[in-house]
Amino acid sequence: MILKIFRFWLLFFMFFIICLSTNGQDYYTRIDYFPVQKSDVSDEKFRKANYILEQTYASIKKDSSNIVYADHFNIATAFSLLREPKENIMKELNLAQEKDLKSTATVFIMAVKSPEHFQLTQHEFDSLHSKFQHIYNKEKLKVESFNIDEYLSGEKYDRDLVEIMYLLDKHDQKYRKNEFIPELQTPLDIKNQTIIDSLYNQFGKYIGRSTVGEKFEHVMWLIIQHANIDMQEKYLPIVYTAVQNQDLKETPLKMLIDRIYSRKYGYQIFGSQMGVDLAEEEVIKDVKRKYNIN
Incomplete structure (x- = not known):
């Protein structure tokens, strides 16, 4: 009972x-x-x-x-x-x-x-x-009225590099944000890529979180993402090292890998590219293993 x-x-x-x-x-x-x-x-x-x-x-x-x-x-x-x-x-x-x-x-x-x-x-x-x-x-209006002194307050970021990344970010999106106008955006992209090459030759590393802070850690990757495949493949190991060093989040690396594989092989690994098929399971596992991504 x-x-x-x-x-x-x-x-x-x-x-x-x-x-x-x-x-x-x-x-x-x-x-x-x-x-x-x-x-x-x-x-x-x-x-x-x-x-x-x-x-x-x-x-x-x-x-x-x-x-x-x-x-x-x-x-x-x-x-x-x-x-x-x-x-x-x-x-x-x-x-x-x-x-x-x-x-x-x-x-x-x-x-x-x-x-x-x-x-x-x-x-x-x-x-x-x-x-x-x-x-x-x-x-977008807030970004355009960015206050660099406020951003740098109390931080040890490189002011010159922050200013450069801020401008590169704006130029990358100038004719891409609302409507892509290739005849106007492409010359800006080429100029941005030249600047990125110059910065890498000068500093020998990815310009990321430790140098310009979390707000601009993505900018160097963004310029590479919009470059030709030769530049993307050149900087892929550099972006990978930046992720390993916690200078960049992992998602941009996945997107760069997808962009490269989409262009080279017609398939992707992580599903970030619209309208592109996924690779076979074994290929996905091999790429994840190669770049230490779960």
């Missing part, structure tokens, strides 16, 4: 906890959820989406206390490829906004070019695009 009563209250308590959890949080990101392949999802889309989920879940598990907006954005993209219910796609996109509205707006404006990306209607897409464009434009 006592055992039956104990079991009853145990079940009641468990049910109560579940109810509290459900009421307190209607939705949460499951980092073990891999949807089954639906009939209207191609094998290539299914493979790409699962790869995005694997990479994102692995990143979250590495530091579960620091789920960032990009994790939710990536999951939303994967869910859309897998034709998951639209409400789950939008919940992930909303979580991305909650984490970092400004960064989500920037990525949306730069990467999402059609309603199909998130299974949106044209009206929903236009509404979101308008909202994010407004946020993006405000942030």
Whole structure:
């Protein structure tokens, strides 16, 4: 009898906890959820989406206390490829906004070019695009009014290099941000690449976080990313060393590898290039092993 009563209250308590959890949080990101392949999802889309989920879940598990907006954005993209219910796609996109509205707006404006990306209607897409464009434009004005003295306050960064990186960053995006105008942007890209070569010859290393701070650690990589394949291959080991030395985050390295492999072989390793197929599993494993990327 006592055992039956104990079991009853145990079940009641468990049910109560579940109810509290459900009421307190209607939705949460499951980092073990891999949807089954639906009939209207191609094998290539299914493979790409699962790869995005694997990479994102692995990143979250590495530091579960620091789920960032990009994790939710990536999951939303994967869910859309897998034709998951639209409400789950939008919940992930909303979580991305909650984490970092400004960064989500920037990525949306730069990467999402059609309603199909998130299974949106044209009206929903236009509404979101308008909202994010407004946020993006405000942030762009802040960047344009960058205060170098404030940035350098209390830091030991090289002022001359910070000024150079600030200008290189602006020039790289001048005719690329809203609409790419190659006849105007290409001459600027070539000039930027010449400056990067000069800086590398002078300092013999990647100009990154330790020299110009986190805000500009990406700039040298960005110029390389937009260069020809010869320059990309030349600087790939230098970018790799910068990542190993914590002078640059790992994501730019992945994107550079993808850009090179896309150009050379017609496939990519990490899924950062839109419209490019993933390499075979063994190739992906070999590249990850070579560059010490999980």
